[in-house]
Amino acid sequence: MEVPLLGDALPLVPSAPRWLAVALADLDAVHADHLHCERKAAQSALSLIRSYPMHGELVLQMSRLAHDETRHVVQVAQLMQRTGAAPSFDHGDDYAAALRALVRPREPERLLDRLLVFAVIEGRSAERLGLLAGALPDDKSAALYAALADAEVRHRDVFLALARDVAPDTWRGRARELAEREAELMGRRVASARIH
Numbered sequence: 665m666e667v668p669l670l671g672d673a674l675p676l677v678p679s680a681p682r683w684l685a686v687a688l689a690d691l692d693a694v695h696a697d698h699l700h701c702e703r704k705a706a707q708s709a710l711s712l713i714r715s716y717p718m719h720g721e722l723v724l725q726m727s728r729l730a731h732d733e734t735r736h737v738v739q740v741a742q743l744m745q746r747t748g749a750a751p752s753f754d755h756g757d758d759y760a761a762a763l764r765a766l767v768r769p770r771e772p773e774r775l776l777d778r779l780l781v782f783a784v785i786e787g788r789s790a791e792r793l794g795l796l797a798g799a800l801p802d803d804k805s806a807a808l809y810a811a812l813a814d815a816e817v818r819h820r821d822v823f824l825a826l827a828r829d830v831a832p833d834t835w836r837g838r839a840r841e842l843a844e845r846e847a848e849l850m851g852r853r854v855a856s857a858r859i860h
């Protein structure tokens with residue numbers, strides 16, 4: 665599957681400037697949350713394989729993506745060891761839960777919506793990891809976050825390309841709708857020292 669740059673189909677609003685300040689004030693908590701974000705990204709990719717084993721291209725792309733995300737788990741775990749960041753249990757992600765609630769229950773809309781919700785989460789993660797990359801105090805952490813931000817942009821586009829393939833006539837309209845719903849959600853959120 666060729667993956668062109670598809671981000672224009674999913675225009676996300678910028679994060680409130682306050683989020684970066686709150687995140688930088690408690691980086692250990694951000695890294696601890698980030699570890700779980702990467703873990704859940706891998707699990708989500710694998711769960712799509714469980715749901716759609718007949719979709720060969722999806723199986724191939726999601727297996728690669730899960731591989732990427734588990735590598736990210738390793739990289740964040742290494743960063744946490746190096747910086748002494750305290751681990752934490754997963755506190756849940758009400759941002760992702762609110763987006764998942766927008767997934768329509770019946771096929772084929774369900775597959776389209778799951779792909780697009782994951783694209784939104786990848787896109788937002790890319791934005792925030794990029795903001796952190798530009799502000800982290802040590803060069804090694806900043807370089808890792810910059811590389812991870814680039815990877816999440818590629819993942820966003822993998823999901824958008826799959827969405828385009830499964831719903832060529834409707835994916836752009838639905839992507840715009842979900843981007844608008846995400847903007848409403850972002851407007852209601854209180855900034856916290858977490859990735860989302």
Ligand SMILES: [Fe+2]
Nearest residue numbers: 702705733736
């Ligand atoms: Fe990742």
Ligand SMILES: [Fe+2]
Nearest residue numbers: 705786816819
């Ligand atoms: Fe990702």
